[in-house]
Amino acid sequence: MTTFVDRVELHVAAGNGGHGCASVHREKFKPLGGPDGGNGGRGGDVILIVDQSVTTLLDYHHSPHRKATNGKPGEGGNRSGKDGQDLILPVPDGTVVQDGAGNVLADLVGHGTSYIAAQGGRGGLGNAALSSARRKAPGFALLGVPGDLQDIVLELKTVADVALVGYPSAGKSSLISVLSAAKPKIADYPFTTLVPNLGVVTAGETVYTIADVPGLIPGASQGKGLGLEFLRHVERCSVLVHVLDTATLESERDPVSDLDMIEEELKQYGGLGNRPRMVVLNKIDVPDGKDLAEMVRPDLEARGYRVFEVSAVAHTGLRELSFAIAEFVAESRAAKPKEEATRIVIRPKAVDDSGFTVVQEEDGLFRVRGEKPERWVRQTDFSNDEAVGYLADRLNRLGVEASLMKAGARSGDGVAIGPEDNAVVFDWEPTVMAGAEMLGRRGEDHRLDEPRPATQRRRDKQAERDEATQEFEEFKPF
Incomplete structure (x- = not known):
C-alpha cells in the first residue's frame, strides 16, 4: 500500500460567481420603486498552504479532483449573494507547483506560505448596481463569471540541511537512526529505504535536519532504480554527505568507485555542483572494512574531501561526525543572504x-x-x-469598435470574442451610439438630426420617458 507520494497531478476548480439579480422594488401605492436586485457572491478560491504536519501528497494521489464552492446568486431587496467558501489544501513544506508544461508557478517553503491555484469567479452585478443617471431602470443583471479550471503538478522537494547519499545498503538509514531520533526501516537487502527519511540532530548550539535519500545506482539520473524519483530531495540540502560502504561483498565495487559513480549521477542531474561535500566511510566495525577505510582515506583526502571513519552499529566516530556536519551547516547558513522584507513590485501598464x-x-x-x-x-x-x-456600450467605450474599424472590419464581417474553444461569434454591425438607454434605436446618431425648437425637444424627451416607462412595466423579472 502506498504511504508516501512526492509527485501528483491535481485538477482544481474554483467556484463560479453567483448571478446578479434583476428585481424591481414594489410596495403599496408605489409599484415602480426602482431596481433593487442584489449582486451575486464571489466564487471560492482554491488555495495551497504549507502545513508542517503534512509530510506527503498521498491525499491528492487518491483524490486528485478538488473544487471550491460557488457563490450564491443575488436576491431582490438589495440582498447580495453569499460568497463561496475558499478550499484550503494543505501541502508539505518544500512543495513546488508546476503547470502541465513543467513551468514553475510557485515554490512553497516555510510554514503558512500560500498560493492561489485557482481564482474564484466574480459575482455578477444586480440591476441596482447597474442603475445610473441615464439608465435609471435597467431590466437586466450581469451573470457570474466561471471560476478557473487548472491542471497543476505538485512535486515535493524535501527541506533539509544535510542529505546522505550513496549506494543501497551503504548504511545511510542506520546512520540517521543513531545521529537522530528517526526510526527508518533497516534491513540487509538493497532498496530497503523507499521514501526519504528526515531526522533532527543537535550538535552543541547547532540544530539541523538530515535526510536519508533512497540509494542511488548507475543510471539513476536517467530513471534507473529509485534514484530519479528522489534526487529532487537533494536539491534543497546545503551539505551532501557521501556514505561509502567499506564492507561491501561485491568484488567490482570499492569506496572510491562508488564515490565516482554517485558524483557522476549528481552531475548528470545538475544544479548540485556548488554544494559542499564530505565523505563518511561506514562499517569500520568489520575488520576488512577498517583496513579498506585506512587504505582509501589518503586518496579521498587528496581530492579535498573531509573524511570520517564511523560505524553506525558500534557507534564509533559519530560525535566527531555530528559536530563536523554542524560546522558545514553553520557556514552554509552564514553564507546565505539575509532574507529581505516583502517587497511590492509595481508593474504599470504601458x-x-x-x-x-x-x-x-x-x-x-x-x-x-x-x-x-x-x-x-x-x-x-x-x-x-x-x-x-450594455455589452455593446462597454466594448465601444473600451475602443473595441474603433480598433475593428482600424483593422479593416466592415459591416457583416465575422467577429469572435474569446479563445477558439470558447468564443462568442457574431456578425459585426458598426454603430455610432449604443446602449439600452436608446430603447431600441441602436445605430442612430442624433448629431445628424436637424436642429429642433426647444418646445419640440422637450416633447421628444417626454415621449422617450413615456416609452421607457411602458417597456419597464412590461418587464417581468420573476
Whole structure:
C-alpha cells in the first residue's frame, strides 16, 4: 500500500460567481420603486498552504479532483449573494507547483506560505448596481463569471540541511537512526529505504535536519532504480554527505568507485555542483572494512574531501561526525543572504496598452482577445436585449469598435470574442451610439438630426420617458 507520494497531478476548480439579480422594488401605492436586485457572491478560491504536519501528497494521489464552492446568486431587496467558501489544501513544506508544461508557478517553503491555484469567479452585478443617471431602470443583471479550471503538478522537494547519499545498503538509514531520533526501516537487502527519511540532530548550539535519500545506482539520473524519483530531495540540502560502504561483498565495487559513480549521477542531474561535500566511510566495525577505510582515506583526502571513519552499529566516530556536519551547516547558513522584507513590485501598464488585441485570422474572422472583453462576454445574458446593448456600450467605450474599424472590419464581417474553444461569434454591425438607454434605436446618431425648437425637444424627451416607462412595466423579472 502506498504511504508516501512526492509527485501528483491535481485538477482544481474554483467556484463560479453567483448571478446578479434583476428585481424591481414594489410596495403599496408605489409599484415602480426602482431596481433593487442584489449582486451575486464571489466564487471560492482554491488555495495551497504549507502545513508542517503534512509530510506527503498521498491525499491528492487518491483524490486528485478538488473544487471550491460557488457563490450564491443575488436576491431582490438589495440582498447580495453569499460568497463561496475558499478550499484550503494543505501541502508539505518544500512543495513546488508546476503547470502541465513543467513551468514553475510557485515554490512553497516555510510554514503558512500560500498560493492561489485557482481564482474564484466574480459575482455578477444586480440591476441596482447597474442603475445610473441615464439608465435609471435597467431590466437586466450581469451573470457570474466561471471560476478557473487548472491542471497543476505538485512535486515535493524535501527541506533539509544535510542529505546522505550513496549506494543501497551503504548504511545511510542506520546512520540517521543513531545521529537522530528517526526510526527508518533497516534491513540487509538493497532498496530497503523507499521514501526519504528526515531526522533532527543537535550538535552543541547547532540544530539541523538530515535526510536519508533512497540509494542511488548507475543510471539513476536517467530513471534507473529509485534514484530519479528522489534526487529532487537533494536539491534543497546545503551539505551532501557521501556514505561509502567499506564492507561491501561485491568484488567490482570499492569506496572510491562508488564515490565516482554517485558524483557522476549528481552531475548528470545538475544544479548540485556548488554544494559542499564530505565523505563518511561506514562499517569500520568489520575488520576488512577498517583496513579498506585506512587504505582509501589518503586518496579521498587528496581530492579535498573531509573524511570520517564511523560505524553506525558500534557507534564509533559519530560525535566527531555530528559536530563536523554542524560546522558545514553553520557556514552554509552564514553564507546565505539575509532574507529581505516583502517587497511590492509595481508593474504599470504601458501608456499605449489598450487591454485587448484585434487580429484578423486567415479565414477572415476578426478575433478580439483581452481580459476585460472576454469577461464581459461571459457576464452577458444574450437572451436579454438590454444586456446585449450594455455589452455593446462597454466594448465601444473600451475602443473595441474603433480598433475593428482600424483593422479593416466592415459591416457583416465575422467577429469572435474569446479563445477558439470558447468564443462568442457574431456578425459585426458598426454603430455610432449604443446602449439600452436608446430603447431600441441602436445605430442612430442624433448629431445628424436637424436642429429642433426647444418646445419640440422637450416633447421628444417626454415621449422617450413615456416609452421607457411602458417597456419597464412590461418587464417581468420573476
